[in-house]
Amino acid sequence: MSITCSNCQHTTDEGVFCIHCGAKLPEKIQGEAHSSQPLSSSQRVSYGEAQLNQGTEPTSNSMLTKERMQKASESSKMYASYVMDNIRSPYQRLQTISQSHLIQALVTMGIYALLIPLILYIQLQSSIGLFGDVPFFETVVKPFLGYIVFLLLIGAITFGVIVLNRYQASYTEVIARFGTILLPFVGLLILAILMSLLNIGMFILPLLIAFTGAIFVAPLLVLLSYHEPGCERIDLMYSILLIIVGAYVTIRIMSEVLLSFVSQLFRF
Template sequence: MITCPNCHHLNDGGNFCEKCGTRLTEGEAVVAGGAPAASVETVRPNEHLEKAKNVSKLYFGYFMSLLKSPLAKGSRIGEEHFVNGLITIILYSLILPLSMYVALGEYGRYMDSAFLTIVIKPTLAMAVFVFLMSVFTFCAVKVVGVQVTFKSAVAKFGAILVPFIAVFVLGLLMSLFEIYEFVFVLGLGLFGAIFTAPAIVVMSYTRNIASKFDPLYGIILTYVASFIVFALILRGFIMNMIDSLGIFSSPF
């Protein structure tokens, strides 16, 4: 029996539908005495998922190349890697709070909204701090007299953070296995980046530039501005932790 593609009438045979006269094709044959053959539909891949996969692959290649030779590759990074630089800043800002959350373990239950307090808020604060540090670095480069775009400076700053993300990942793994020296590893990743990234970025732009304003003073000003912001953020984080734990709160 053949099913009409137009009105779905079952025909005993022939080239045309008995009911509506539509031409019949062999592809409309009914399977196993009555059930129409299932039409094969082409599964279209999700465009957003495919884009996400492509971005992930590109970023992984970018990350691994910088991890192998951060100075050599990082010095050639331009504004075309601005988005990769922002992604790197976000990853760098996330892993440190996440490591602390993992290290606290069951003690986190004594805090109100532990994940929000230990991970989400510090990640946002850390991202703001690192981004501002890249802004200060850009300003230092401009003060020296180098013509550079903001996107290029941020991209290069993010590139220098790649090896310190690897250090943070090591600290995260150590916290998972309760190796308490992870604190020193995280400290290395934090302060290593604070002291290293601005200096490398500034010097990469000013190496062969003659300027009345020495690049060293630009680096020092970057450190001063960065540590002022860091102190303010750290103070806010400590006060937030105290409020969450209920320390010094009145028992009445």
């Protein structure tokens, strides 16, 4: 790079002094010259740290992904163990269920709430899918959320009757037991969806058993798991009637969401 001396206007190569008059070259040029000098030790350390951080970032991300996968695997194993322990004799084990099983119970309730509208979606897709797409949100997502709310309301009604009888229980524990007792009905829904995929018309039978059983049978079994003869405040007969009436009123309120799938299925 050529440099013009500010004293004699002689053009020379890079350097500190002019080779013609010996005057010192401009300071800004020296700064440019200095910029080409080797990095200092502190600069080399900073550069090395930056390279090290860039190298360790993918490693930390992979470790985080591995930890998440491991946690997901452990959670799946815990839920599978929970299912196997309670599906064999659900009522006998119901008294051992506490609020520590709440997460597994909520997962079971979520699966139950998802399978019913999913069966409807499969049937509608196979029946009218040739004429257009079936709206997934209206057919699956919206009813799924409605069933979640409905199941929680049924659990609240059951909890209210249990409290009226002065049994020692918490709402989370009642929901944990209610979700656990739904396991056999989830099994029936899985059977119904397999039959639906195979175009077996009798799929409606396990579907209706699972639907009515979760509403009228499961809450009564939860109540009986707290029942202590001679300690109840309300006679068991009236407690059962209260749950049935409460479930019926809840169905009437949410009938547009809950029972729409039945009318849709019987059309095809």
